[in-house]
Amino acid sequence: MEQQNRLELLKEILLAEEKDITQSLVDKVDKLAHTLNEPTELAQKVDPLVDTKINNLVKEMPKTLSPVITEALKTEIKNSQDAVVEALFPIIGKMIKKYISHEIKVLNDKVNDQLQNMFTFENIMKRFFGRKPKGTDIINAATSPSLIQVMVIEKETGLLIANHAPDPNDGIDEDLVAGMLTAIKSFVEDAFKGGDQELETLAYELYTLHIQNFYNYYIVAVVSGVYTIMTKDKLEDLLLEFADKGVSKKELQDNELFTNKLKLFFSDQTI
Amino acid sequence: MIKLSKKIALVGSFGVGKTSLFRRFIDNEFSTDYKSTLGVQIQKKVITMDNGTELTMILWDTEGHENISEGRSSYLLGSHAFVYVFDITRVDTYKDINDQLVFLKKHYPKAIIKVVGNKLDAVSKKKVVETLQENKVNYDYLTSAKTGEYVEELFADIAVDLTT
Numbered sequence: 001m002e003q004q005n006r007l008e009l010l011k012e013i014l015l016a017e018e019k020d021i022t023q024s025l026v027d028k029v030d031k032l033a034h035t036l037n038e039p040t041e042l043a044q045k046v047d048p049l050v051d052t053k054i055n056n057l058v059k060e061m062p063k064t065l066s067p068v069i070t071e072a073l074k075t076e077i078k079n080s081q082d083a084v085v086e087a088l089f090p091i092i093g094k095m096i097k098k099y100i101s102h103e104i105k106v107l108n109d110k111v112n113d114q115l116q117n118m119f120t121f122e123n124i125m126k127r128f129f130g131r132k133p134k135g136t137d138i139i140n141a142a143t144s145p146s147l148i149q150v151m152v153i154e155k156e157t158g159l160l161i162a163n164h165a166p167d168p169n170d171g172i173d174e175d176l177v178a179g180m181l182t183a184i185k186s187f188v189e190d191a192f193k194g195g196d197q198e199l200e201t202l203a204y205e206l207y208t209l210h211i212q213n214f215y216n217y218y219i220v221a222v223v224s225g226v227y228t229i230m231t232k233d234k235l236e237d238l239l240l241e242f243a244d245k246g247v248s249k250k251e252l253q254d255n256e257l258f259t260n261k262l263k264l265f266f267s268d269q270t271i
Numbered sequence: 272m273i274k275l276s277k278k279i280a281l282v283g284s285f286g287v288g289k290t291s292l293f294r295r296f297i298d299n300e301f302s303t304d305y306k307s308t309l310g311v312q313i314q315k316k317v318i319t320m321d322n323g324t325e326l327t328m329i330l331w332d333t334e335g336h337e338n339i340s341e342g343r344s345s346y347l348l349g350s351h352a353f354v355y356v357f358d359i360t361r362v363d364t365y366k367d368i369n370d371q372l373v374f375l376k377k378h379y380p381k382a383i384i385k386v387v388g389n390k391l392d393a394v395s396k397k398k399v400v401e402t403l404q405e406n407k408v409n410y411d412y413l414t415s416a417k418t419g420e421y422v423e424e425l426f427a428d429i430a431v432d433l434t435t
Contacts, residue, residue, distance in 0.1 A: 156349030157278040158313075159329060175276065179313035179329055186345035187309055255274065 108226050145225035148207065150266050151178060152258065154217050158182030161217060162258035164266055181220060185211070203227075212239045217252065219243070242266075276327040277433045280347050282375075283356035284364040285335030288389040291416035292356060293332040296426050301417050310334040311346050316426075324434050328426070337363075339371050344378075352383040352429050357408075359388040359399045365408050383432045387425060391415040 035041045077084055149165040151174065160178035185199045198218075202209040208227035212219045212235070219239050223231065242265050251258045281289040290312065294300050297314045312332040319325050331350070336342040347353075353375055357365040368386070375384055388403065392415040403410060411428075414421040 154349065157329075157351075158331075158349070159276045159278060173315070175315050175327060175329060176313055179315075179331070183309060183311050183313065183331075183346060186343065190343060190345055255276075 104226055105228065108228055112230065145208075145223045145227055145231045147221060147266060148224050149220075149222040150262055151181075151220045151222075152217055152262065153178045153182060153220060155182070155213075155215075160255075161252060162255060162262045164259060164262040166266075181209075185218075201227075201232075210235050212236060212243075214243055273324045274327070275324060275434060276329060277351040278329050278331060278349055279352040279354060279429060280331045280333060280350040281354045281356060282333055282339055282342070282347070283335060284337045284358070284361075287335065287356045287358040287361075287364050288416045289335065289354075289356045290332055292354070292387070292389060292414065292422060292425075293330055295416045295419055295422045297330070299419070301419075310343055318427075318430050320430060320434050322434070326430050326434055328430065328433075337367070339374055347379065350379060350382050351433055352385070353379065354425070354429070355384060355386045356389050357387070358390050359403070359413065360390050360393050362406070365403075365406065368408055383429065385412065385425060385429060386410045388413045389416055391420055392417045 035045060147166070149163070151160060151164075152162040153159070154161055158179040158181070160175050163174045163178075181202075184202070188199050189197070198211070198213045200211050200213075202211070206224060208223045210221040210223055210227070210232065212221070219242075221235055221239065223235070242262075251261060281293060283289055291301060293312070293314065297316055310333065313329065314332070315327055315329045317325060317327050331346055333342055333346050339347075355368070355371065355375070357368060359365075365388070372384065372386065375382070386409065388399065388408075388410050391399070391413045396413065399413060412421050412425045414425060416422060
């Protein structure tokens, strides 16, 4: 028993230092475990490091990723030019068209205002005493609408009664155009169920088809250039005058006679 | 020279061969194309008659409807002639034909009407004639848009009727 006590004593003396080290390690492990398991304490330790890393990444990202993304986009656009144009064309086209059309209308209205002002006493006097023509005269001449074709079409059948084109286009068959216009007109009028309302205009890029309806027939005037409300009014007056003076029952049944009358009446292309 | 223009409308159920007849007559081609969403296709053919009259036939090939009244009536307005086409291999395309003809005669009393059984190439003529007699179907022509059989004769007949 005494021997046993001595061994224990010897053990304590020899291992005293290791015991302190072990205890110190246990304390540190406990503290680390506590830090890991407590989110607030872990956050205090980790957050600054993560923030630093993120800040560095954000700073470096444009330098490292930008060339890669730019190159990838360039390659993709180059390889799919048709698709890109297809996607962008309608948007850009519409924007440009809308802008130009708006600007031309504004210009046209200004020109019309100025033209009206030209006939004031002051302006007439200026012109009388040798003043050169105004720039608006030239602009107006350039943008004025011109009559490309006039067609008289029987309403129900869609048959062409008379046709006049100052510069005939060999590419189109007027009989088929008359039929298809009648079909389109009927289709639109039926589709929108507008009661007695009838289709009055069709716009096609630079051309406007002015449609004037009468009881048995309708007249289509194909106009090139800017089609404004003023143009519409003038055309309506012109076509009403033609219908009033030019169209008789006999002429409606004689295509040749009617066509000659149409040519004579619309010999001047300007509206 | 006398020049005339006449409107001829092709009517009948879907898939009876109206467009094929139309193409056979206009271009002398067989086609199974379908028309656009507008529901009509227009073509013309100019024929010089024996008496010297130049006839412009404007053909309106309308989309198929079992019942003509279901179609767009504005496409039929003013027609000088109708070609009512049915498929001789499909009873459903001619079972109500007499009602359809009554409708056409009532609404377009001045128009010439030709009743045509198409797809003669698909069955024997003798059998078809028997079947049509059993079903009390009166027709003017049995045609084949595929081979062109009796197509020219049909439109030549219409042309004569329109100019006399």
